[in-house]
Amino acid sequence: MTRAPARCLALLGLIVLAVLAFACGGDKKTAPTVAAPTATVDPLARTRSFQLGVSSQPIEPTESAYRDAFELAGQLGEVVLIQRAPPWEDFLPGGTVSPRTERLTLIERQLAEENKLQLMLAIDPTLPSDRGALAGLPPRLAGAGFANPELRSAFISYAKYLALNYKPAYLALGVEVDLIFGNRGDASFRNFISLYFEAYDAVKEVSPETKVFPTFQYEDLLGISSDPPSQPLWSLVARFQPKIDVLAVSTFPGSVFSSIQEVPGDYFDALRGRFDLPVAFASVGWPSEVGGSPDEVSQLAFLQRMTAAADRLDSPFLVWFLAHDPQAPADNGSARLSTMGLMDAMGHPKNALRVWNAQLARPLR
Numbered sequence: 001m002t003r004a005p006a007r008c009l010a011l012l013g014l015i016v017l018a019v020l021a022f023a024c025g026g027d028k029k030t031a032p033t034v035a036a037p038t039a040t041v042d043p044l045a046r047t048r049s050f051q052l053g054v055s056s057q058p059i060e061p062t063e064s065a066y067r068d069a070f071e072l073a074g075q076l077g078e079v080v081l082i083q084r085a086p087p088w089e090d091f092l093p094g095g096t097v098s099p100r101t102e103r104l105t106l107i108e109r110q111l112a113e114e115n116k117l118q119l120m121l122a123i124d125p126t127l128p129s130d131r132g133a134l135a136g137l138p139p140r141l142a143g144a145g146f147a148n149p150e151l152r153s154a155f156i157s158y159a160k161y162l163a164l165n166y167k168p169a170y171l172a173l174g175v176e177v178d179l180i181f182g183n184r185g186d187a188s189f190r191n192f193i194s195l196y197f198e199a200y201d202a203v204k205e206v207s208p209e210t211k212v213f214p215t216f217q218y219e220d221l222l223g224i225s226s227d228p229p230s231q232p233l234w235s236l237v238a239r240f241q242p243k244i245d246v247l248a249v250s251t252f253p254g255s256v257f258s259s260i261q262e263v264p265g266d267y268f269d270a271l272r273g274r275f276d277l278p279v280a281f282a283s284v285g286w287p288s289e290v291g292g293s294p295d296e297v298s299q300l301a302f303l304q305r306m307t308a309a310a311d312r313l314d315s316p317f318l319v320w321f322l323a324h325d326p327q328a329p330a331d332n333g334s335a336r337l338s339t340m341g342l343m344d345a346m347g348h349p350k351n352a353l354r355v356w357n358a359q360l361a362r363p364l365r
Helices: 012-023 063-076 099-114 149-166 178-206 218-222 234-238 296-312 352-361
Strands: 051-055 079-084 118-123 130-134 170-173 211-213 215-217 247-251 279-284 317-320
Touching: 051 063, 051 352, 063 079, 063 099, 079 279, 079 317, 099 118, 099 149, 118 149, 130 178, 149 170, 149 178, 170 178, 178 211, 178 215, 178 218, 178 234, 215 218, 218 234, 218 247, 279 296, 296 317, 296 352
Parallel strands: 051 079, 051 317, 079 118, 118 170, 170 211, 215 247, 247 279, 279 317
Antiparallel strands: none
């Protein structure tokens, strides 16, 4: 078994770059058209509790590719994940919402409506490579943390802006927040929790129906992402109560286990009944290529396990992070992430897509 820290969301930087490029009037190049094959199931098959979704990750950084990403998300499910760092400058005290942010808001609301998608927004304030460091800060605030009054004000204002203007079904205030504790210790984690509580209240004031929560990194919660393994960190989840509506986890077991056969059959059972909260999967994935060798069978097997776990846990949603592999070459530790799509970079379906479509065909409660 390979023990390595889970850093599977590093590719999220591509989302930010793509969004900023087209929000400023970037390249209008037409992205490749991708299409999912159809699948049929027994019409008497039991219903599913969980909405299916993918992220808004575009295949390339153009506006047309971003629009295609929403269209594909509408074909593959009922919810779309939009995850990015706050535009800090817009929401710092004395700042104003930029035309870029306003245009992006209008486009995303329109695309979600056109493709009949519910929104899962995730404010991701930290670097995927270092969850203790804030991402995209203005130069004058470089190195600041969650105790900084200006940044706290900006985070809360941005959360309230999203709740008011998007009315999302789900809003994650922080991504893989247990890693803040692991990377920066308890003092930084306490500062984030107090900020989260304030932002939670601000969101509920303007959008009481929105489900609000942080997300946790499952392999880290279990204590298996470190070498040697550590004690589980379930107490970190409890510290967000009572202001947490969903226990939402990201899980990328391929960062820890070298093969699907090594993943225990009861891998997700630790989530059952631990808290009086719905358990959801905010971002998941398994690569279709390992060590340069194709391995779509393992990806398919992992997806089957994920949907079975979502059934057992009566989950509200399951988000597979990548609908398709990115066209841009992966860098450094993101090589495995670059093949986690249900389709390849040219839109050709992988074997796991058949399983996905079979689940999608099940009636949704």
